[in-house]
Amino acid sequence: MQMKTGVEQSVYAILLLNFLPPKAVLSGEIISKQLGGSPTYIQKILRKLVNADLLISVPGIKGGFRLKKDPEDIRIYDVYLAVEGKQSLYSSSGIFYDMLNLKEKDICLLSDLMEEAESSWQSILKRETIASLSKEINNNCPKENLQMLKNIVNEKMVYKG
Amino acid sequence: MQMKTGVEQSVYAILLLNFLPPKAVLSGEIISKQLGGSPTYIQKILRKLVNADLLISVPGIKGGFRLKKDPEDIRIYDVYLAVEGKQSLYSSSGIFYDMLNLKEKDICLLSDLMEEAESSWQSILKRETIASLSKEINNNCPKENLQMLKNIVNEKMVYKG
DNA sequence: GTACTTTTACTCGGATACCGTCTGTCCGAGTAATTATGG
DNA sequence: CCATAATTACTCGGACAGACGGTATCCGAGTAAAAGTAC
Numbered sequence: 001m002q003m004k005t006g007v008e009q010s011v012y013a014i015l016l017l018n019f020l021p022p023k024a025v026l027s028g029e030i031i032s033k034q035l036g037g038s039p040t041y042i043q044k045i046l047r048k049l050v051n052a053d054l055l056i057s058v059p060g061i062k063g064g065f066r067l068k069k070d071p072e073d074i075r076i077y078d079v080y081l082a083v084e085g086k087q088s089l090y091s092s093s094g095i096f097y098d099m100l101n102l103k104e105k106d107i108c109l110l111s112d113l114m115e116e117a118e119s120s121w122q123s124i125l126k127r128e129t130i131a132s133l134s135k136e137i138n139n140n141c142p143k144e145n146l147q148m149l150k151n152i153v154n155e156k157m158v159y160k161g
Numbered sequence: 162m163q164m165k166t167g168v169e170q171s172v173y174a175i176l177l178l179n180f181l182p183p184k185a186v187l188s189g190e191i192i193s194k195q196l197g198g199s200p201t202y203i204q205k206i207l208r209k210l211v212n213a214d215l216l217i218s219v220p221g222i223k224g225g226f227r228l229k230k231d232p233e234d235i236r237i238y239d240v241y242l243a244v245e246g247k248q249s250l251y252s253s254s255g256i257f258y259d260m261l262n263l264k265e266k267d268i269c270l271l272s273d274l275m276e277e278a279e280s281s282w283q284s285i286l287k288r289e290t291i292a293s294l295s296k297e298i299n300n301n302c303p304k305e306n307l308q309m310l311k312n313i314v315n316e317k318m319v320y321k322g
Numbered sequence: 323g324t325a326c327t328t329t330t331a332c333t334c335g336g337a338t339a340c341c342g343t344c345t346g347t348c349c350g351a352g353t354a355a356t357t358a359t360g361g
Numbered sequence: 362c363c364a365t366a367a368t369t370a371c372t373c374g375g376a377c378a379g380a381c382g383g384t385a386t387c388c389g390a391g392t393a394a395a396a397g398t399a400c
Contacts, residue, residue: 001164002382003251003275004344011271012256027371036259041346047373060354063371076274090164095173098197100306109294110172113237114164117285124278133270145261165383188332202385208334221393224332 006045006083009035011076013046014054014130015137018071019150024157025064034152045083052082062158071134077125089121090114167206167244170196172294174207175215175240179232179295180311185318186225195313206244213243223319232295238286250282251275 013031020026032042046065049055056068067074092111096102137146174192181187193203207226210216217229228235253272257263298307 001162001245001250002248003162005254006344008251008254008256008271012260016260029371034260035256037256038346040348041344043372044346044374050372057372058354059352059372061370062355063353065372076271084162087163089162090169093166093169095169095196095198099173099177099195100302100310102302102306109297110169110237113285113289113294117282120285121278121282124274124281128274133274136270141261141263145263149261167383190332199385201387202383204333205335205385211333218333219393220333220391222331223394224392226333 001089003080004083005037006048007080009037009042009045010049010079010083011130011133013042014049014067014074014079015134016149016153017055017065017067018130018134019153020066020157023066024159025058025062025066026153026157027064030156031065034149048082049079052078054078054082064158067130071131072129074130075126076128076130076133077122079130080125088115089118162250164241165244166198167209168241170198170203170206171210171240171244172237172291174203175210175228175235175291176295176298177310177314178216178226178228179291180314181227181318184227185320186219186223186227187314187318188225191317192226195310209243210240213239215239215243225319228291232292233290235291236287237289237291237294238283240291241286249276250279 012035016031016034017026028043028046029039031046032039035042046055046057050057050065053068054074055065057063057065090111092108096109173196177192177195178187189204189207190200192207193200196203207216207218211218211226214229215235216226218224218226251272253269257270
């Protein structure tokens with residue numbers, strides 16, 4: 001039971017795209033180069049984010065990706081959901097019913113508990129957004145390193161039209 | 162990212178063993194028959210619970226398993242831990258450091274958040290125990306079905322010595 | 323009847339096979355800006 | 362100079378290979394109660 005690395009990659013990819021000025025995009029290749037993972041796989045992850053309406057993709061030459069929403073409106077939970085899907089952490093296999101020969105699925109002892117736990121877990125991930133994480137970066141990272149990354153983004157981005 | 166079915170099996174196996182009178186044991190085969198899973202695999206799960214000090218195992222003829230602790234002292238989280246291990250749900254692959262060229266692992270943006278979320282998740286699983294779940298069963302299940310299960314346990318259990 | 327041996331029914335833990343999922347790669351298709359070409 | 366065609370550099374999404382972990386099976390070893398055996 002471990003979170004996919006794709007979630008981590010997604011969050012940082014989005015944080016990277018958050019550096020872009022309006023209307024500019026960054027190609028998947030550049031993004032993957034900055035993240036450091038395998039390029040083709042990160043492209044796949046980016047497409048998931050597009051399908052989840054978190055990113056906009058621009059095809060064709062000078063194409064690439066940019067945020068679709070304001071960073072305040074992108075919750076970390078949304079990113080998780082886009083990559084992991086909406087299935088819950090725990091899914092009962094019905095042992096309880098079988099063991100007690102219950103006909104109706106009235107109560108599921110563990111399911112209720114697990115759902116409460118997962119809900120509690122989600123609430124933390126819903127609280128934080130790309131904007132809040134970005135702010136945290138600005139406050140806690142050496143300005144130098146941060147500026148260096150921003151410079152790369154500004155150098156590699158392209159405007160459409 | 163899904164919880165192992167072994168966790169569910171473990172919880173219900175323990176709830177089953179909670180019906181036993183003191184000093185009595187139930188063999189792995191009987192337990193697996195009640196749970197309905199594959200016998201050999203459930204034996205493996207039971208051994209994990211023994212290693213985690215949740216169960217006591219008695220080898221030899223008339224051997225089997227019984228609880229090692231009071232049901233009040235077995236938290237659902239303990240069961241989870243015994244089966245899933247103590248690794249956290251999220252583990253950073255260090256993208257953040259690489260991206261910003263940080264030397265020291267001062268802050269990990271996502272790790273802190275994910276740890277908080279997991280901690281919140283765990284607190285729910287730590288709150289509930291085998292005793293509390295058992296109580297809930299007694300309150301919410303048809304007495305008939307419950308008694309039928311208890312009868313099977315009483316029939317199949319063996320005393321040592 | 324007592325001491326000893328064998329049988330029996332369990333647990334223990336390692337080795338291994340199977341299978342689904344996550345990771346990673348590849349390719350053809352679609353798209354749009356740029357460049358080349360022809361008049 | 363303008364219109365059209367070819368090139369280029371992207372994304373899109375499906376197909377597929379590889380790695381890994383959870384599930385499942387099997388086996389020999391250890392253990393202890395019960396049954397059998399010898400005296």
